[in-house]
Amino acid sequence: MGEPIIEARGLSKRYGAVSAVRDISFSIRPGETLGVLGPNGSGKSTIVKMITGLVEPSRGLVLFRGVRIEADQACYKRSFGYVPEQPDLYGFLTGWEYLDLVATLREIPPRIFREKAAAMLEGFTLYPHRDSPIASYSKGMRQRIVLIAALMHDPELLVLDEPFSGLDVTSALVTRLVVELLAAKGKAVFFSSPVLEQVEKMCTHLVVLKRGSVVASGPIGEMQAGFAGQSLEAGFMQLTEQVDAGRIAENIAAAALAPAR
Ligand SMILES: Nc1ncnc2c1ncn2[C@@H]1O[C@H](COP(=O)(O)OP(=O)(O)OP(=O)(O)O)[C@@H](O)[C@H]1O
Numbered sequence: 001m002g003e004p005i006i007e008a009r010g011l012s013k014r015y016g017a018v019s020a021v022r023d024i025s026f027s028i029r030p031g032e033t034l035g036v037l038g039p040n041g042s043g044k045s046t047i048v049k050m051i052t053g054l055v056e057p058s059r060g061l062v063l064f065r066g067v068r069i070e071a072d073q074a075c076y077k078r079s080f081g082y083v084p085e086q087p088d089l090y091g092f093l094t095g096w097e098y099l100d101l102v103a104t105l106r107e108i109p110p111r112i113f114r115e116k117a118a119a120m121l122e123g124f125t126l127y128p129h130r131d132s133p134i135a136s137y138s139k140g141m142r143q144r145i146v147l148i149a150a151l152m153h154d155p156e157l158l159v160l161d162e163p164f165s166g167l168d169v170t171s172a173l174v175t176r177l178v179v180e181l182l183a184a185k186g187k188a189v190f191f192s193s194p195v196l197e198q199v200e201k202m203c204t205h206l207v208v209l210k211r212g213s214v215v216a217s218g219p220i221g222e223m224q225a226g227f228a229g230q231s232l233e234a235g236f237m238q239l240t241e242q243v244d245a246g247r248i249a250e251n252i253a254a255a256a257l258a259p260a261r
């Protein structure tokens, strides 16, 4: 098991009158994968930004190996690999140039960079596209190049905000298997997703969010058992929003179909 690699204690974030995240605590030990599941706007990215030090919590703290992340931000930044929800990529750089830039910033020696980058580009089927500008990449290709960039320096913590977004079935499967292999080597993984199916497959621990608050959390096996008789999916639907999707869709379609002039 070991000591937690990362721990969040009582994290809250307010944006003016909006309470984006309320009193969230968790810890991730080596080999564990924490999946944060919640609908759009439930606070997933806000948690991600707080644990990566990009956004200051209104309350609470984040500990990396027992030390507050503000204590040595440069050291902390070297320790994790981050896949943001909407990465800012320099479209004029080629995939290779982008990875080279990241490797330089990460102080990875050129020979090691070339070997790692080539192998990962090959695996994620981007090698033939390495010399094309990122602006020409599809959404899924961008997602994969950002993942490679996040993995190159062999971080002990992975923070992945909706890592499957835009990925086709094969890429999503390869990504999940890679994360599982890294976790098996003792990495700690935090990832978010609005899709239960993805979270359930990959995580050892689950946090379910609703409007910024935790409505359920625990080891995935216990969570599945806790919804005895009903699937985790039915439980998740109950925990989060209950909407009449059919009626909402009818209203939207009726508005769209109303005469436009
Ligand atoms: N910079 C900001 N300023 C004001 N409000 C914000 C800001 N960032 C997030 N919020 C609000 O905080 C809440 C949570 O947003 P967040 O982006 O964390 O949700 P999410 O779960 O990641 O959603 P999604 O699934 O759409 O990515 C939302 O109500 C959002 O409008």
Ligand SMILES: [Mg+2]
Pocket: 044, 045, 046, 085, 161
């Ligand atoms: Mg988000």
